[in-house]
Every structure is written in C-alpha cells, then in structure tokens.
Amino acid sequence: MISKVGQIMLYVSNQDEAVTFWTEKVGFSVISDENNGQGMRWIEIAPRQGAETSIVLHNKELVAKMQPELHLGTPSLLFFTEHLDELHSDLSNKNVKVGEIVQMPSGRVFNFADHEENYFAVIEKK
Known part of the structure; x- marks a missing residue:
C-alpha cells in the first residue's frame, strides 16, 4: 500500500x-544533485522545513528522447503555507509572477509562475 507521496517529477x-x-x-534547498556521467542529471529540491515530499528536476529534452511516450507536462502542484500574505509579498518583491x-x-490561495511559465498554487493552512 502507498503510505505517502515521495517525489514529484x-x-x-x-x-x-x-x-x-x-x-x-x-x-527551497537542494537535497541532492546527481549525474550518471552519461548526460542524465536529476536535482532533488524541497522546502527547507521538514518536507516529506520533494521535487526532482529533470531535463525535459533528454527525458523526451529517452521515453517519447512519457507525459512531460507540468504537474498541478498546491503548496501549503501558514504565512500566505508574507509569501505573496516576498515572491512579488523577487519579481516572480x-x-x-x-x-x-x-481557504485563501494565489498562484505563481516559474521562469518557464509553469504555474503553481499556494494555499494558507494554519
């Protein structure tokens, strides 16, 4: 049986x-940065405070060549924060859309985009 979400690609x-x-x-913090020596690199990142789930950043072009049948779209991720207004302001001040x-x-929620125009959401959870 599945007990938790471990990583999101x-x-x-x-x-x-x-x-x-x-x-x-x-x-976020970098948990690991691995390279198999043949061009395949994966970088695991996670929030700094005790996250159970991490995100692994993969090279989209390389994965598409290796597994053309794989869906490479951006997952719809919803992050939790206890400080929604502060996070919204902080991201805005760092020129994040x-x-x-x-x-x-x-609850209260907002979305933000990364540098590649992938959108994610944040909801306030106290």
Whole structure:
C-alpha cells in the first residue's frame, strides 16, 4: 500500500535556471544533485522545513528522447503555507509572477509562475 507521496517529477528546459528559481526565489534547498556521467542529471529540491515530499528536476529534452511516450507536462502542484500574505509579498518583491490572493471555499490561495511559465498554487493552512 502507498503510505505517502515521495517525489514529484518536474521536467524543465533548463535545470540550472530551475534550481536558481526554486532556491533563490521560493526558498527551497537542494537535497541532492546527481549525474550518471552519461548526460542524465536529476536535482532533488524541497522546502527547507521538514518536507516529506520533494521535487526532482529533470531535463525535459533528454527525458523526451529517452521515453517519447512519457507525459512531460507540468504537474498541478498546491503548496501549503501558514504565512500566505508574507509569501505573496516576498515572491512579488523577487519579481516572480504572482496572481492575486483569492478566497476559495477551502481557504485563501494565489498562484505563481516559474521562469518557464509553469504555474503553481499556494494555499494558507494554519
């Protein structure tokens, strides 16, 4: 039986730019940066505070060549924060494209885009 979500694969065009975005703008940490010596590189990132699930950044072009049948679209990710207004302001100040904070039945939420125009959402969970 599945007990938790371990890793989420995120396929990006530029892994170095993706690492910069997630670490410098969103505040994630690099958990590992592996290379098999044959061009395959995967970078595991996660929020800095005790995350159970991490994101692995893969080279979209290389994966597409190796497994053309694989769906490489961006997963729809919803992040949790206890400090929604502070995070929204912080991302805005770092020139990240952010949407307005809106009230949903499940709580206040906003979306943001990475450097490749992939959109993610954040909801306030206290």
